[in-house]
Amino acid sequence: MPASAAPPSRRDWSLRSRAMRAVIYQVVVLGLIGLAIWFLAHNTLTNMRVRGIQSGFDFMTSPAGFDIGERMVPYESNDPYWMAFLIGILNTLRVAIIGIVLTTILGTLLGIGRFSHNALVRGLCYAYVELFRNVPILLQLLMWYLFLIEALPTAGQPIAIFDLFYLGAGGLSYPVPVWGLGQGMAAAGALVGVVLSYLWARRSRLHFEQTGQPRPVLLPSIVLVIGCAAGGWLAGGAPMAWNIPTPGGFSMEGGSSLSPEFIAVLLGLTLYTASYVAEVVRAGIASVPAGQGEAAAALGLSKGQQMRLVSLPQALRVIIPPMTNQYLNLTKNSSLAVAIGYPDVVSISNTAINQTGRAVECISVIMLVYLTTSLVTSGLMNWYNKRSAIKER
């Protein structure tokens, strides 16, 4: 059967044609945007010349001249600006990553709690979500900070918890092991344990697929990791030395500590975002039809297997995309740390703007950092989402 001939693909380029008008619209829009950008750039350059503002990123190598209280890499006030920015970025990432982990745990518990058989637990989770979701995060951060500063005793006389942890207006002090060969060996042992348990999980999956006999995975993995770590620790001479904080006259001595700013930011971000995560998890669980659980029970799966193999994979599909948004929101909201003086990248940039007057450069650094973290986070979550999406064949 001869195929009917396609209509001649001749484009009509008259003024009244769709194609021609599309080209005209696009040229006009691009032209207007170009004009606007040129106008803004021209004004900026003129203003900078008139006001004698220097531009460029050369200031990054000159000494910053301000001290930063909280730093993960060594830094002194005469170190260059790029070091200060690096510390700011690391501080942002630290609070964001720890916050994401804690938020996920708390939010998931709250979301599951909304389905509890116990009315009190249900009501409590509901009240938590509504209370924390409807008050601005900035206000919550300020309140936590004020609470930590005002309600807790002074740094000289902190509250002692088992004489190991001390909580006061100076922050939370906690003991740390004195780093040595033994700890290094223990870390290496734990790493070996992780690799071994991965291999065990793969072997038992293959075994299950071939014979249909399930083998335990979780318990052996935990035993492997802890056992290898303990082995490494023993091989390294079983060091027992801990650096325990002790209250001095005016501040804490020894140990390691978290500043009140960090605790306030972490607490505020975690409690606020957890209320959103709880709703995401609730919606995800509610989206799995009850028949799925019943069908799984009819097949003879245990309650745990039902959850792990049937309900959870389906709920995750609904949960992951909005969860990604919540992680991104948490990271972006960590910029509010500037309001209580936690030295994150926004706070460092703010100081740098006030000292050098290079607003354009510093604000572009902020935007670049957040854009990059946003893209990386959403990239990672997209990859995970693809893994858990429906496999259509």
Place this chain on the structure above:
Amino acid sequence: MNSATFQAIAARPAPVRSEGLVPWLKRNLFSNLPSSIATVVLVGLALWFLPQLLIWGLTKAVFAANHEQCQAVRGTGACWGVVTEKYRLILFGRYPFDAQWRPLIATIAMVAALVASCVRLFWKPWLVLLWAAMLVLFFGLMFGGFAGMVYVPTERWGGLPLTVLLATLSIVLAFPLAVVVALGRRSNMPAIKTVCVIYVELVRGVPLISVLFMASFMFPLFMPPGTSIDVLLRVLVGITLFSGAYMAEIVRGGLQAIPKGQQEAADTLGLSYWQAQRKIILPQALALVVPGIMNNFIAIFKDTSLVTIVSLYELTGAMGLALNSDSNWRPFKIEAYFFIAAIYFLFCFSMSRYSLWIEKQLSVSKNR
């Protein structure tokens, strides 16, 4: 009658009561052992904690605006006197004290217009006229300068009127922008599509505070030399551009939910692109996204608290302004924080209830 042949069988047990207080308690509080333990623990905690809270917040609290009394009960009772003393400063910021009836009326008018817009009965074209009249009234009252009212520049505006103004106006202005960008993102024209995608993704990737920094530090550099733009206007433009990007994504979600057949049917009828959008696609899509827009409004309402970082004194900023300079009342900041948190909660909670209600309404019409 032979009574031996008649044997009454035992009465059947009464059906288990499944309604009423006791069965409810049994089912919801003591259904099994873990649940019973949780109930006992939670009730115990409540019995231990709630009386303390009541003593702190009510019985031992000081309601009079007397800071010496407040100092005396510090640590054992709340000092609501700080609210009695400072509520006008917190609610209206640095607005001239004698003229504070003006922002009060302006705020009430704005909130009334918002409530009216939430009622379906008012979803008519003349709602736009109502809003225009309301905005004229709002700015007329706030600025003054006529009919014997003193002129008040925007630097002295503050507190709740500023919060409501920033949230409402930025949403109202962002809405047309969002519709255009959402349509542009679905357009066939590659250049327009790229511009819209870049705008949305760029804005959604950065925090609001960097946009506000831009509005406050960089905006003056963008303007021709010699012109200066009011800081309120700059911040308003920043928040509008920010919320516009988020709202564009919400509107795009609504557009995607409209079946392709609708557009094709409109094409068949010979409607032009804009006719089809205006008469067929947008009315259906926008009805779908009302809950989403409401949630966006709640988010922006909460986010207006950020403008205090670029020194505009809305509710949060006005509270700091009221207390930071007064050493008598500064120790009772936490009570003042509770006060404004309650205001924010009142607004946001009622809006989220409304959003849920309207979502149900929309699904009712779909299920019919």
